[in-house]
Amino acid sequence: MNIRTAAVRILNSYHHQYFNYENKIAATSDGLKLSGKDRDFLYILVKGVILHRSYLDFVIEIAAQRSVKKFENTVLNLLRVGVFQYLILETPPHAFTNETVDAARQLKKPRAIGLINAVLRHLLLKDELKTRLAELPDNESLAIQFSHPQWMIDRWIEHFGIANTQIIADFNNSYQKIYFRHNPVKISWDDLSQILKDSGYTISVAIDSPILFFSTDTPGELIRSELFNKGFMSVQDISQSLAVRLLNPQPGEVIIDACAAPGGKTGMIAQLGGRESIVNAYDISPAKVQLLKNEAFRLGLDFVNYGVADARSGTFPMADKVLLDVPCSGTGVMARRADLRWNRTPQDLETLLVMQREILTNMVNAVKPGGVVIYSTCSIEPEENWQNIEWFLEANPDFTIESADNFVEAKWCDKNGAVQVLPHLHNETGGFAVRLQRR
Template sequence: MAQDPRQQAFLALQAISRGGFADDVLAKTLQQDLSEPDKRLATELVYGSVRRQRTLDALITQLGKKQSDRQPPNLRLILHLGLYQLRYLTHVPPSAAVNTSVELAKSNGFAGLAGVVNGILRQYIRLLASDSLQLPSDPIQRLAVLYSYPDWIVEVWQAQFGLENTEKLCDWMNQSPRIDLRVNPLRASIEQVEAAMQESGVLVERSAVLPQALRLVNHAGAIRNLPGFEEGWWMVQDWSAQLVSHCVNPQPGETVIDACAAPGGKSTHLAELMGDSGVVYAYDKTPSRLKKVQQNCDRLGLHSIQVEAADSRALTHTNQADRVLVDAPCSGLGTLHRHADARWRQTPTTVQDLATLQAELLNQAATWVKPHGVLVYATCTLHPAENENQIQHFLTTHPDWKLQPIIDFPASRFVSSAGWIKVLPYQHSMDGFFMAQLSR
């Protein structure tokens, strides 16, 4: 079963359970000799099983009864795979989900427990018509079990958005992520990219607001095989991330600093908006991640970006920049659909640690901005400790700074009554993001 997609998914889940990052583990899994359909199935099984593990564990506890406490961890991973297929994959026949899971048990040292796998999965099928998942009565725990999140994330969202919108957000973050492109206007027009995609059989749709944005509708396969990749016509970037650079609104000839640049999506977008005229300093403290920034610059044909490994908290650029972007490291609660295991890795403690780091970056970056210059703070999270609270604390401790109204299109379309931007996925069909523009 070495090249069977379910076996490969099982091995990947084992590696993730040992501490591996889902994205890295899956990337290695997809290097196996699998057909494209099998790669897609393995990807769905790995990401889906990790993303839905709390719901799947609740089902195993409910259906397995006394057996669930004595199940070896690796057997539970096999049950995750089987139940995920039965509950969430409509294109997999129930018999196939059961039989392949039983075979996984037999082939991976659990032949004596194959009957347990068969029994639990068939019991789920019998109860499927009545939606067999038993849910807690507490509203927070009900959403957390039903949609598979830690309680604390649901609590944070419920406090901001209310229970109904939190359920919409939980559901949205469990969908497979879409792939968005940002067209490089220095190399191609959006019409040119659309035509090339259509000719190759790839359907795309435009953003109603963002001028360089396309969304892939029916793509399957390697991104680098799409027309225009090698020519630098476009790069992959979510629509919300594209909005950040429009919020910065850099002008040709200016000096712009991207304090946390890797992997380079926003640095390259800033350079494109400037017509590759002026300078964009792209900093990141991890040299290996900066290689990706330079690769993107080279492929897109951009020359105004200066890439340098540095911790922005220790950099001195006093009053030198027209515009500064702090796209801060964050908990990523706005992009949980893109990183299946992130919801299980983050905790309230890691959020507080990140908030401390964000404040340090923001304080130092503020010293780089020229008088009347612009400082933009952005995150891809939906946690007030990293967003609104961060800005309010900065303004309290920096009385010479103010929240600057965002008046430039297209960013102005998303401004809240508070003066900052908070992109809500269930409203805008984009990643969850926060942006604030500051000036002094």
């Protein structure tokens, strides 16, 4: 089967908020028994079309001289895949045209071939695209060119300025390096690095303390490998590991991870605290708690305790340290989650702010005197980050901020003592974390 055909079929099923395109790609790849190279190309096509959707539709409407709403879904996704190959992947015109037409035949859309040829030929007139974009106001042009919702672009311009907003949007459309966190519970780094080299992987160490992070030129292959299945490593962004470094887990401590799924931070907490620590991981969803258990089993972390609980209202045991990696808008990690931008609304932010404050209010009851709570998000929105902390400190004068630069490198820290990673400043996925100590 033509890989473009498989991509279109996956995109045809992308129609609701909870669609997991990565699982769909994996299932399709397994079903078709795709090679690693073809599997990776399928991923690029599907994720790329989702990422660049509004720009692709803008281009298609110019070329076809009709609204994309008038296209049948399969034909529209065929065109999106073809336009993506030409404008984003820079595939030669004859190649992407022939491949898209072949996919149309396989999908039993022969009547669409003439339209597809006409639209794709029109794409060669790139100057017209530039002219049409230049006619729009700057904020609208930016939203279309970088394929983000207009409301999101407008609020980022307000907070960060138009130049930084363009950098953020461009970052979100780029393919970011995948980092792996070494698992010292199962294997030493000396042994793992030698096995990786012997297996043909080229590795580059990104951070070597307190836990080593590394990257490779073939991350997809490594994720699918037996080395990964054995639990020798996990996938985790460096920016998302900073909250755990701020927590600074130590042997003998009682630690709560209150919103633990999918488990990346729980695993790192357990690896740093070791068997002498008591790590209690919770999530509101029984299904997600099972995923936490599965991940801990893979990593050999059999000493972690799990429970189903609602961090907004549940009762928790007292702890020395509490991590609140709260549900958030995820605007810092949109480079990782292609569909997230299209699933978020301004109303979501209002709902999330209420939830975040409920979690903060409830979970401080589990912090011992002298204990610590880490509040963290993968958001770049001021409301979810510093504005929540300012609100919390006003309501809880027995807590103070411990400066983040005591625990992580100063480059990750803002002037007020928090970890704040922003794509336009750090060229990494965004995140926020602050360490609050109870007097």
